[in-house]
Amino acid sequence: MRNSIIKDLLNRLMYSKITPTDFQLLKENVSGSSKEELDQEIKVLWDEFKTTPMNQNIKETVLSDIHRQMTVTPKRSIFDWTRIAAVILLPLLISFASYYYFHNKYTSVPQEFIVMAENGQKTKVLLPDGTEVWLNSESQLTYSSDFNRNNRKVKLEGEAFFDVNKSTEQRFVIEASSVNVVVYGTAFNVTAYPDEETVDVSLVRGKVGIEDRTDNRLLAEISPNQLISISKKDMRWSIRDCDAQIESLWTQNKLKFEDAPATEVFRKLERWYGMNVHIQNLNKEVRYGFTLKSESLREILNEINKITPIDYKINGEEVIIRYK
Structure with a gap:
């Protein structure tokens, strides 16, 4: 029936x-x-x-x-x-x-379109204005059906790399937590996961402005190979030099860590493999540097074990890591 x-x-x-x-x-x-x-x-x-x-x-x-x-x-x-x-x-x-x-x-x-990348997945989106967007694991992009007519505004939760199609008439705005990322045509990476304390933007080319969403006040502008980190709590921000290509390397199915703290490494590995990672006896002073390409989680954990001795257990989507 x-x-x-x-x-x-x-x-x-x-x-x-x-x-x-x-x-x-x-x-x-x-x-x-x-x-x-x-x-x-x-x-x-x-x-x-x-x-x-x-x-x-x-x-x-x-x-x-x-x-x-x-x-x-x-x-x-x-x-x-x-x-x-x-x-x-x-x-x-x-x-x-x-x-x-x-x-x-x-x-x-206007209707609302939502594109999602599930845990452990990545998604590529082509917006109506020709802008290309890569969504990282556990990320969501929202835009309206009147996008590229009345506005070029999107909302991001999670991490995405944007290659924005240039327009001198209409700026491209990304609502990311407490800030707006404003551009006209450029390429950059935005990280705005709900469970993280900051919104981070790194610029590959062009120019990017960061606004406070509450009053559209311009906080700062960054140039290529700079990264701005904005606190969600008090809107304080800092800018540092970076290799923007490395920040967006995940779009090429690679992850590169350079002197990264263990908490950051395991947080990114958790999303990369779509697993839940639980760490015991963590020394917060431990830092890592390596590049991940097509290795399995077990292979990466074996490599980490060579740097800092650990025991680990993988049970379905649950991973328990204990530092010795």
């Missing part, structure tokens, strides 16, 4: 005859269907996507956005891609179609 409802409502969407009420019903039925039900229907539905006379402009825009919006680097696992197509692709198609179909027909209220 549910499959026939989905099929009927989807056909209405393709023929541009669906109402907002019908569309809400379609979303509820898709999200409430089991993986097995969607597995059974997906082949038929996909054939209908290719043959149904949906408005060509909507169809091309929807499919283009699906391809350009998400390029995900997943954990090292074996996936059932048919099941993923059934569970993820259909809701994605419906979500994108909803904006292009209803935006002009029923409402002019």
